[in-house]
Amino acid sequence: MLDIEAAQGTTDISSARLSRLSGFSAPQVRRDLAYFGSFGKRGVGYSVRGLRDAIGTILGMDQPMNLAMVGVGNLGRALLAYRGFARQDSQFVVAFDADARKIGSTVAGVSVEPVGKMGRLLREHDVRLAIIAVPATQAQDVLDDLVGAGIKAILNFAPRVLEAPDDVMVSNVDLAVEVEYLSYSLANR
Amino acid sequence: MLDIEAAQGTTDISSARLSRLSGFSAPQVRRDLAYFGSFGKRGVGYSVRGLRDAIGTILGMDQPMNLAMVGVGNLGRALLAYRGFARQDSQFVVAFDADARKIGSTVAGVSVEPVGKMGRLLREHDVRLAIIAVPATQAQDVLDDLVGAGIKAILNFAPRVLEAPDDVMVSNVDLAVEVEYLSYSLANR
DNA sequence: GGGTGTGAAACTCTTCACAGCG
DNA sequence: CGCTGTGAAGAGTTTCACACCC
Numbered sequence: 001m002l003d004i005e006a007a008q009g010t011t012d013i014s015s016a017r018l019s020r021l022s023g024f025s026a027p028q029v030r031r032d033l034a035y036f037g038s039f040g041k042r043g044v045g046y047s048v049r050g051l052r053d054a055i056g057t058i059l060g061m062d063q064p065m066n067l068a069m070v071g072v073g074n075l076g077r078a079l080l081a082y083r084g085f086a087r088q089d090s091q092f093v094v095a096f097d098a099d100a101r102k103i104g105s106t107v108a109g110v111s112v113e114p115v116g117k118m119g120r121l122l123r124e125h126d127v128r129l130a131i132i133a134v135p136a137t138q139a140q141d142v143l144d145d146l147v148g149a150g151i152k153a154i155l156n157f158a159p160r161v162l163e164a165p166d167d168v169m170v171s172n173v174d175l176a177v178e179v180e181y182l183s184y185s186l187a188n189r
Numbered sequence: 190m191l192d193i194e195a196a197q198g199t200t201d202i203s204s205a206r207l208s209r210l211s212g213f214s215a216p217q218v219r220r221d222l223a224y225f226g227s228f229g230k231r232g233v234g235y236s237v238r239g240l241r242d243a244i245g246t247i248l249g250m251d252q253p254m255n256l257a258m259v260g261v262g263n264l265g266r267a268l269l270a271y272r273g274f275a276r277q278d279s280q281f282v283v284a285f286d287a288d289a290r291k292i293g294s295t296v297a298g299v300s301v302e303p304v305g306k307m308g309r310l311l312r313e314h315d316v317r318l319a320i321i322a323v324p325a326t327q328a329q330d331v332l333d334d335l336v337g338a339g340i341k342a343i344l345n346f347a348p349r350v351l352e353a354p355d356d357v358m359v360s361n362v363d364l365a366v367e368v369e370y371l372s373y374s375l376a377n378r
Numbered sequence: 379g380g381g382t383g384t385g386a387a388a389c390t391c392t393t394c395a396c397a398g399c400g
Numbered sequence: 401c402g403c404t405g406t407g408a409a410g411a412g413t414t415t416c417a418c419a420c421c422c
């Protein structure tokens with residue numbers, strides 16, 4: 001969103017404009033931003049550049065975040081190549097797969113390693129966030145390995161409820177849920 | 190979640206157990222379910238089978254929902270093959286791509302058609318929900334075409350804010366946002 | 379004038395506690 | 401007895417309105 005404005009050369013943006021772009025109400029936008037500090041100028045709006053930097057800092061994206069991908073099937077490949085990640089300072093540093101034929105290959109500039117080396121390589125590369133893109137049947141095993149390697153944040157794309165210790169955050173992206181939500185919305189106008 | 194229980198032969202499930210599996214509190218589960226009707230038996234719990242059917246009906250998944258995929262790159266391919274969708278009665282009936290070399294091929298049993306035929310084929314196949322998995326630069330054009338073809342529900346995977354008429358629902362799956370959320374959670378314990 | 383930041387009101391959502399039924 | 405369904409209390413969130421500053 002802020003990228004669009006930056007690309008258009010806009011330097012300042014009002015909460016009203018952010019409202020239109022984001023779908024949140026203008027007072028909402030102001031309150032949420034004010035929660036983290038005073039970023040805006042009265043009578044002018046928010047500096048696009050300043051806002052982006054501030055949000056980056058708040059999200060902890062100002063310092064690089066090393067990511068690992070587990071599973072290099074279609075989905076893993078797509079995610080490795082996904083443009084959205086590149087805009088932040090997060091980056092994939094290593095990928096893993098169980099298929100011996102894929103080991104040693106490179107996908108989107110990231111080398112594919114055997115799952116057996118996960119523990120060691122995750123520590124070596126200082127990976128703090130891992131993404132699970134393996135078949136549902138293997139997802140829990142992968143999660144257990146990741147937890148064993150000290151990973152505290154996991155993004156799971158496998159359509160399965162996974163068990164994890166309380167101090168490990170697991171965020172599920174269940175693509176079917178999105179379709180269900182839209183289906184429900186269609187059925188109820 | 191309910192699939193897990195069904196697979197284990199469990200016939201009834203309590204709100205307490207659903208709470209552990211879903212992460213929502215037990216009263217929360219009960220209230221949400223009660224909102225749609227009385228599905229549970231006091232002293233016993235909810236029938237797994239009954240619940241699944243009821244939820245399916247509520248979501249409008251009891252009748253088939255035809256889906257179209259626009260964009261057959263890595264992400265489109267991954268989504269077409271995604272297991273999660275198959276469990277419901279939703280199904281992909283057609284896919285589109287701008288690349289002439291892909292036209293006529295079949296991905297996960299779905300034939301790839303030229304984007305130029307989108308309007309006609311969407312109507313022919315009675316598609317009501319389309320998924321956008323094209324590069325960000327082309328996403329808005331695709332959305333406009335879909336809207337022109339009468340599609341009222343769109344799931345967008347391109348990392349871009351899209352403009353759509355008020356009566357068209359656009360659900361964005363921004364994969365970067367998920368990483369940002371976990372990154373923020375990591376930074377703030 | 380224009381747009382932020384924020385107190386106060388309105389609203390929604392969550393939790394608690396328990397009556398009541400199987 | 402065990403667990404649902406739900407009124408009432410509590411917490412959190414959104415909206416409104418406007419003082420204040422650029």
